[in-house]
Amino acid sequence: MKVIYTIFAATLYLACPFNSWGQALPFTHHSEMGMLSGRDEFGTRTNFTFQTFNGFLLSERHAFGFLTGLDQYGGLSVVPVAMSWRTVANPQDTWQVYGALDLGYGSTILEPTVVTEWNEHRWQDGGFMGQGSIGLRLKTKRTNFWTISLSYKRQIYHLTTANPMVPMPDPSRPEDWSYFAKDKITFNNVVYRLGYWF
Amino acid sequence: MSHFSNELRLREKHLIKMSPKTFSNLFPMAMKTHVQKKLRQSLPLVFSAMLLVFFPSCEDQLESSYTYQTQVPVFLQVNAFREADIIIEPPKPLDNPGKIYIFGDYLFVSEPGKGIHILDNTDPASPRNLNFINIPGTGDLAINDHILYADNYVDLLAFDISDPQDIELVKREEDVFPNLYSNEETGTIVTYKDTLITSTDPNMMWSSWGRPAFRTDFMAFESMAAVSSDASRGGGQNYGQGGSMARFTLLSGHLYTVDDYDLRVFNVEDPTDPQYLKNINLGWGIETIFPFKGNLFIGSMTGMHIYDASIPSDPKKMAVYEHVTSCDPVVVNDTHAFVTLRSGAMCRMGVDELHVLDITDLYKPRLIKSYPMDNPHGLGLLGDYLYLAEGEHGLKSFNVADVLEIASNQLEHLDDFAAIDIIPGPKSLIVIGPDGVCQFDYSDPEKLKKLSCINVSFR
Numbered sequence: 001m002k003v004i005y006t007i008f009a010a011t012l013y014l015a016c017p018f019n020s021w022g023q024a025l026p027f028t029h030h031s032e033m034g035m036l037s038g039r040d041e042f043g044t045r046t047n048f049t050f051q052t053f054n055g056f057l058l059s060e061r062h063a064f065g066f067l068t069g070l071d072q073y074g075g076l077s078v079v080p081v082a083m084s085w086r087t088v089a090n091p092q093d094t095w096q097v098y099g100a101l102d103l104g105y106g107s108t109i110l111e112p113t114v115v116t117e118w119n120e121h122r123w124q125d126g127g128f129m130g131q132g133s134i135g136l137r138l139k140t141k142r143t144n145f146w147t148i149s150l151s152y153k154r155q156i157y158h159l160t161t162a163n164p165m166v167p168m169p170d171p172s173r174p175e176d177w178s179y180f181a182k183d184k185i186t187f188n189n190v191v192y193r194l195g196y197w198f
Numbered sequence: 199m200s201h202f203s204n205e206l207r208l209r210e211k212h213l214i215k216m217s218p219k220t221f222s223n224l225f226p227m228a229m230k231t232h233v234q235k236k237l238r239q240s241l242p243l244v245f246s247a248m249l250l251v252f253f254p255s256c257e258d259q260l261e262s263s264y265t266y267q268t269q270v271p272v273f274l275q276v277n278a279f280r281e282a283d284i285i286i287e288p289p290k291p292l293d294n295p296g297k298i299y300i301f302g303d304y305l306f307v308s309e310p311g312k313g314i315h316i317l318d319n320t321d322p323a324s325p326r327n328l329n330f331i332n333i334p335g336t337g338d339l340a341i342n343d344h345i346l347y348a349d350n351y352v353d354l355l356a357f358d359i360s361d362p363q364d365i366e367l368v369k370r371e372e373d374v375f376p377n378l379y380s381n382e383e384t385g386t387i388v389t390y391k392d393t394l395i396t397s398t399d400p401n402m403m404w405s406s407w408g409r410p411a412f413r414t415d416f417m418a419f420e421s422m423a424a425v426s427s428d429a430s431r432g433g434g435q436n437y438g439q440g441g442s443m444a445r446f447t448l449l450s451g452h453l454y455t456v457d458d459y460d461l462r463v464f465n466v467e468d469p470t471d472p473q474y475l476k477n478i479n480l481g482w483g484i485e486t487i488f489p490f491k492g493n494l495f496i497g498s499m500t501g502m503h504i505y506d507a508s509i510p511s512d513p514k515k516m517a518v519y520e521h522v523t524s525c526d527p528v529v530v531n532d533t534h535a536f537v538t539l540r541s542g543a544m545c546r547m548g549v550d551e552l553h554v555l556d557i558t559d560l561y562k563p564r565l566i567k568s569y570p571m572d573n574p575h576g577l578g579l580l581g582d583y584l585y586l587a588e589g590e591h592g593l594k595s596f597n598v599a600d601v602l603e604i605a606s607n608q609l610e611h612l613d614d615f616a617a618i619d620i621i622p623g624p625k626s627l628i629v630i631g632p633d634g635v636c637q638f639d640y641s642d643p644e645k646l647k648k649l650s651c652i653n654v655s656f657r
Contacts, residue, residue, distance in 0.1 A: 040258045119541075165267055167573055168590045174265040175394060186259040 025056035028063045030086070032147065032195030036071060038188055048072045049191060053084050053100075060091045067102050071155070073187065077110040078155060080129050088137070096145070100133040106155045120163050123171065127156030127184075137197055144198040151191040159183040264397050269390030276385040279334055279351060280372075286365050289327035290315065292654045297445075298630045300623045301341040304328075304362060307635060308339055311389075314348060316362050322626035322637040323649040328362055335378075335389060340446035340453060345469040347446060347453055351387050352378050354455075354464065356472055371464070374474045377457065449489040452510040456484045456496060463511060475511050486527040493560060495535060497528040502537055504560050519555060519563040527619075529579040533558050534566075534601055536584060538574035550574060552586065554601045569605050576619030578627065583609075583643040585627060587617035593629055595646065609644045615651070 030053040037046050049072070055065015067084035070077060082104025089097040106129035113123040135149025162169075162177040169176035296310040305317040305325060313333045318326040335351035344360040345368070356369040373382075380388035445456045453464040453472060461478040483499025494513055496503040501520040505513040519537075528537050535555040550571045556564045573589035582599040592613035596604050616631040626637040626649055634653040638646040 038256050038258055041260075045258075174396075175267070177265070178267040180265040180267075182263050182265070184261040186261075188256045188258060190256055 025058065027054070028057050028065070028198070029054050030147065030195055030197040032149065032193040034149075034191055034193030034195075036073070036153065036187075036189040036191050038190070045073075047074065047189075049193070051080065051193075053086065055084065055086070061088050062086070067104065071106070076108070076124070076157070078106040078126060078129075078157065079109055080131075080155075081105050081107055082129055082131075094139045096137045096139070098135050098137055098147075098149075100131075100135070100149075100151075102129070102131040102133075104129050106157065108157065118163075120161060121169075122159070122161045125158040125160070127158060129153070129155045131191070133191075133193075135193075144196065147193070147195040147197050149191075149193045149195065151189075151193065153187075153189040153191050155187045155189070157185045157187065159185065262398060262400065264399070266395045266397075268393055268395055270393045271380075271388050272391050273380065274351070274387050274389060276352060276387060280353070280370070284350075284355065284357075284367050285332045287313075287330045287332050290330040291327075292634055292652060295630055295632075295635060295654065297338050298619065298621055298628055298635065299339050299341060300621055300628065301346075301359075304359075305628065305635070306339055306341065306346070307630070308336060308348075310337055311335060314339055314346075316359075316365075317652070318362070319625070319637075322623075322628075322639070325635075325637070325650060325652060327652070329365075331357065331365060338446045338455070340448050342448050342453070342466055343469045345466075347464075347466070347472065349375060349446075349455070351389070352376060354472055354474070356470060358470065368470045369472060371472050371474055374462065374464070375455075375457065377460070445485070445487050447487045447489050447494070449494065449507055450492065450510040452507070454487055454489070454494060454507075454513075456480070456487045458482060458484055460484070461487075461494075461496065461505070461513065463513065465511060478505075478513065488528050488530065490530045491532075495528045495530055497537065502528050502535065502555070502563070504557070504563065506560070516560050517563055519565070527576045529577050529584075530557060531579060534598075535563060536577055536579060536598070538571065538577055538586065540571075540574050540589070552604070554598075554604065567602055567604075575617070578620035578622040580622040580640075580643070583640075585620045585622065585629075585640075587620050587629065587631070588613075589618065590616050593617045593620070593646075595643070597644075610646055612646065 031051070033050050035046050036049045037044065039045065049069065051067055051069030053065055053067045055063050057063050063086040065084055067080060067082040069080055071080060080102070082102040084100060084102040086098060086100045105126055107126040108124040111124040113121065115121050131151050131153040133149045133151035135147050137145040137147040139145055160171070160180070160182050162180040164176060165178045166176050174180040292307060292309070292315060293312075294309055296308040299306040300319070303318065303320045305319040307315040307317065309315060311334065313336060314331045316328045316331070318328050331348075333348055333350050333355065336348050339346060339348045341347070341359070344358060346357040346359045348355050348357070350370075352373050352375045354371040354374045355367060356371070358366045358368050376382060378387045378389065380386050447454050448466070451465065451467040453466045455462045455464070459479060459482055461480050461484070463475040463478070465473040465475055480496065480503060481498060481500065484496060485499065486497040488495040488497070489507070492506070492508050493516070494505040494507050496505065501518050503518050504516040506516050507513040528535055530536070533556065535557045537553040537555060539549050539551045539553060541550050550573050552569045552571050552574055554566045554568070556566050571586070571588065572591035575587040575589050577587065578585040579598075582597055584596045584598045584604070586594045586596065588594055592611060592615060594611045595609040597607040597609060598604055600607065615636060616633055617629045618632065619630045621628045622640070627640040627646065629636045629638065632654070634651055636651040637649045639649050640646055
């Protein structure tokens with residue numbers, strides 16, 4: 001598993017525009033899995049989340065990199081794509097406290113545009129994604145860590161349902177549609193995660 | 199009391215004597231550094247603070263907006279437009295071209311609801327915009343022996359256009375398109391203006407779909423189902439045919455007009471004095487009318503009607519060729535009818551096809567073959583050549599000498615402009631689309647040569 005991640009990271013590393021100074025920086029990786037918890041009109045909802053961080057250690061305490069993963073809100077799959085910064089308060093200890101901040105976009109690339117037999121079109125767009133986390137990481141015998149974290153994640157998502165008026169309607173022009181309904185949904189989540197960091 | 203204080207003092211003494219090593223031995227889980235100690239103390243505090251901050255704001259937020267293209271009724275008094283003069287204005291740029299009509303060297307382009315542009319088309323390579331007849335509420339036109347007929351809301355107008363520089367209104371036949379009346383006694387007509395309305399009222403949700411379930415538990419699915427069935431009860435989409443434009447044609451001294459439901463017959467044997475004769479109900483979704491050798495071919499959303507107009511004042515139904523609900527103009531020759539079926543917002547569950555019908559027996563039209571198309575609109579037939587407007591997909595030409603092999607006899611496909619309707623004129627092939635009017639030299643029917651394009655003033 002570590003090999004796969006290393007290959008992926010090496011690709012990222014080579015593609016990275018700042019690899020000129022990145023040469024000297026050690027790679028770091030953090031994968032987590034957990035539960036998104038929020039409330040909608042029906043009550044509490046819990047959804048699955050997975051995320052993986054690949055980046056560089058800027059110093060013993062700071063790491064900066066790229067975050068992606070999957071948030072599965074029932075039938076909706078959102079792929080976060082974000083820049084991520086992580087910091088560790090006490091890197092010398094066995095139990096370390098760390099914080100993370102991720103800013104980016106929640107993409108709905110996995111959600112296709114659907115057209116019904118009644119020619120109703122429906123498509124989905126992603127939006128802002130921001131997340132702040134605080135967690136503990138436990139040093140193992142090697143240089144790896146197990147992590148447990150608590151985050152607040154805010155994610156915006158747009159759903160459009162529309163009936164076209166013209167043969168080639170433009171999704172950004174409501175004039176081209178006889179009915180154009182847009183929902184902007186902001187997911188506010190408290191996230192509990194377990195992870196592995198090396 | 200003194201015994202108690204002695205004991206306390208003793209304990210303090212013990213504690214002070216305890217070395218750091220002894221301390222950590224006594225508490226093996228204790229943090230080893232000062233930082234750790236501080237963190238450990240503050241952690242529960244941080245976590246509880248986070249919970250306090252996060253949980254109240256954890257409800258998902260939903261903002262919805264519903265935008266409709268709708269038609270807002272506009273009420274008008276008939277006197278208002280009857281008393282107003284019909285003004286011949288200087289040339290105007292094309293804005294939203296509707297129908298085209300050619301007469302002699304002149305090209306007439308209607309601007310639905312507004313009027314008619316007149317262009318001098320003596321040289322199809324450079325048509326000249328002459329003037330504009332301002333006719334509010336107009337839809338279609340036809341020209342008969344220097345007399346132009348056009349609708350003006352509920353009335354039919356006749357203009358003498360023998361000198362296009364000096365156009366004169368010669369007759370107003372009143373109340374012949376009464377379906378625009380909302381109240382005929384008070385002389386109030388209703389027209390509809392396209393309007394975009396945006397609302398955030400959840401009652402305005404019209405989709406039959408509902409939002410996706412953002413959760414996988416069963417209870418939620420039940421609630422979602424309830425919500426979406428509510429939504430479908432609230433709306434359902436059943437759009438009527440928008441607009442009410444008449445479509446005009448002339449045959450044997452009579453003017454025939456079709457609107458959504460009716461075929462109306464006017465006697466124009468005296469061109470300057472059109473007389474309304476009768477009205478024949480055709481059903482719904484009537485779209486186009488095409489005259490050929492004493493017969494009328496009427497395209498509707500459900501099929502093609504054939505009327506015998508050998509007694510021009512009293513057309514008789516011969517046959518109806520039914521097909522799936524779709525939009526469809528028609529052109530014919532002696533033996534075949536070419537019908538295009540297209541899908542589109544207003545055409546319900548349409549298909550995009552070209553149907554070829556055998557009409558040697560006009561009472562029994564028979565489908566010979568259908569060909570898949572992109573989005574066919576109007577068509578034009580000249581001899582063995584069929585020109586087909588494919589909407590946004592441009593213009594196609596076919597050799598239709600062998601009607602069973604049309605697909606393999608496609609000659610050209612010009613896809614760099616949008617085409618809605620076609621007239622094979624005497625000098626040029628005239629193609630109209632949302633972007634303007636283009637003309638092609640088709641003296642070699644297999645190789646179209648672009649002569650000119652008049653573009654609309656926007657987009």
